[in-house]
Amino acid sequence: MPQYLVAGYLPDDFDPSQVDEATGRAIHGLNKEMIAAGVRKFAGGLGAAKSLRAQTDGEVLITDGPYLETKEHIGGFWILECADMDEAMAWARKGVAATRGQVEVREIFFVPAPD
C-alpha cells in the first residue's frame, strides 16, 4: 500500500495555546476517523527545530532554528497508507478543514530496508 506524507503548515509565530476548543475537537475527530479507516500510520505535532550543516572541514555545525528561512514551517503531519493519491487528497481536504490550515501531500516513494 503506498504511503503519503500529509503535512500541515503553520506561520513562524503560531501559538498553540491560541487553538480554540472547536479546532482541537475537529483535529481529534479527524485522527479518530483515520484510525477507524485503518489509514493512519503515524501522526505528530512538531516542536522547535535545530539545523545541522556540514562545514568544508568536515565538521557538522548545529544551530537553533529551522533550516529553511521561510515564514511558514511544517507544524505537524500524518503518514497515511492509502490506495492512491486521490484517497490521500481526500484525507488532506479533511485535514485542511480540521486544522483551519494549509496542507501539502507528498508520496513517500521508498522506505529503506530493513523495514
Add this chain to the structure above:
Amino acid sequence: MPQYLVAIQHPENYDPSLEGEAMIRDIGALNEEMNAAGARFFAGGLESASHAKSLRKQPDGHVSITDGPYLEAKEHIGGFWILECADMDEALAWGRKAVVACRVPVEVRAFLENPAEQKIT
C-alpha cells in the same frame, strides 16, 4: 520515549539518480545502525517536491489544490526518519550521522507530547 523528526533537505533540482554507490552504502549502513540501536520508528524518502500537491483554504471556504510544494523555497524535505531517542542530544547525534551519510543538511525537531492523542492510538 520521546520521538524526533530528522529531516534531510534537498535542493529543488535534486536528482536521486546521481547518488553514488558509496553514498547509498553509507545511508544503508546508517539505517541498519538505527535499527540495531532500536531508535528507528519510521523512515521514508519523498517523491520530489515538484510532485507535491498543496491544499489551501480559500476565504469562501473552498479548498484549492495546486501542483507543487506549499513553500516557495529552493530546498525541500527530501526524506526523513522518525526516531525514538532518550533526548535531543541523542537525536542530534543521529542527525550528525545523517549529514555525513546523505551529504546534505539536516533538521531535527522533537514531536510535541499530546496527551489527548495518546489515548486514541
